[in-house]
Amino acid sequence: MASKYLTVFVLLGTCGSVMAQSFNVDVGVASDAPKSTYAAAGQAGFWNNVSGAHITPFTPNPTPSDDMLLDVEGNATGVGFHQFGGMDLQSVGSSDATGTDDAKLLNDYLVTHSASLESCMYLNGLQNGLYEVITYAWFPNESKTTQLVRFDFVPGFKIIGGDWPGDHAEGATYSYDLINVTSGHIGWHVGIPAGGSTTIGAAFNGFQLHKVGPPADTDDDGDVDDKDYQQFNDCISGPEIAADKPGCLESDIDDDNDIDLADMAEFQRLFTGS
Ligand SMILES: [Ca+2]
Ligand SMILES: [Ca+2]
Ligand SMILES: [Ca+2]
Numbered sequence: 001m002a003s004k005y006l007t008v009f010v011l012l013g014t015c016g017s018v019m020a021q022s023f024n025v026d027v028g029v030a031s032d033a034p035k036s037t038y039a040a041a042g043q044a045g046f047w048n049n050v051s052g053a054h055i056t057p058f059t060p061n062p063t064p065s066d067d068m069l070l071d072v073e074g075n076a077t078g079v080g081f082h083q084f085g086g087m088d089l090q091s092v093g094s095s096d097a098t099g100t101d102d103a104k105l106l107n108d109y110l111v112t113h114s115a116s117l118e119s120c121m122y123l124n125g126l127q128n129g130l131y132e133v134i135t136y137a138w139f140p141n142e143s144k145t146t147q148l149v150r151f152d153f154v155p156g157f158k159i160i161g162g163d164w165p166g167d168h169a170e171g172a173t174y175s176y177d178l179i180n181v182t183s184g185h186i187g188w189h190v191g192i193p194a195g196g197s198t199t200i201g202a203a204f205n206g207f208q209l210h211k212v213g214p215p216a217d218t219d220d221d222g223d224v225d226d227k228d229y230q231q232f233n234d235c236i237s238g239p240e241i242a243a244d245k246p247g248c249l250e251s252d253i254d255d256d257n258d259i260d261l262a263d264m265a266e267f268q269r270l271f272t273g274s
């Protein structure tokens with residue numbers, strides 16, 4: 001255990017500040033992104049607004065048409081996003097989520113109507129490492145409709161959908177996945193599950209991406225400061241209560257699946273300031 005944290009300290013000392021690699025992306029109509037104070041199921045920060053236009057020819061690699069993303073701090077990055085497959089950009093004026101930033105994220109979305117052509121999303125230019133990916137796949141006003149979410153090179157899939165739970169809920173409004181990036185790239189898909197309606201189709205509303213930092217450095221920017229403490233504080237679960245909220249992996253510093261006073265003591269020991 002001691003050697004693990006010694007390694008972290010050495011890294012902090014030599015790397016200094018590094019660019020955070022976390023992104024919030026609202027797929028939908030222009031100029032309708034949530035405010036940067038909005039966290040959705042993940043972390044607050046700048047929301048990119050992209051149309052998710054179907055790009056041809058098909059390629060999972062960077063294209064000249066990629067939307068270049070700003071990170072959650074609003075800084076330019078070399079990370080590009082494009083989509084192939086879904087072609088029906090829809091929006092609804094009202095749904096159970098109406099009147100909030102939830103609506104700005106969820107009430108506009110990209111739809112595929114083909115059982116054999118998913119909405120395929122590609123990110124390129126990422127730093128390698130472990131990422132939390134939150135994929136919003138919820139159909140406003142179609143609570144019986146579900147979406148299939150799957151990642152390239154990862155076996156299996158998840159089924160997402162249902163009634164509006166009153167707030168974001170895993171399995172209802174989003175899929176939560178941990179993806180290890182080894183070549184700067186993530187490819188993933190939202191499609192119509194077996195037996196689903198091609199008339200209604202499957203909805204993809206947006207996504208959040210968070211690169212998992214070293215212990216206590218919740219925003220992966222090379223320091224452990226007040227900002228990390230805010231996130232740590234939001235993550236506290238109590239002894240032996242599973243810490244399963246997105247954005248909390250770095251806060252379980254002793255790696256025993258809860259976030260409690262033992263983690264707090266470790267956090268204070270790792271604190272560096274900005
Ligand atoms: Ca929107
Ligand atoms: Ca949206
Ligand atoms: Ca930090």
Ligand SMILES: [Ca+2]
Nearest residue numbers: 252256258259
């Ligand atoms: Ca813990």
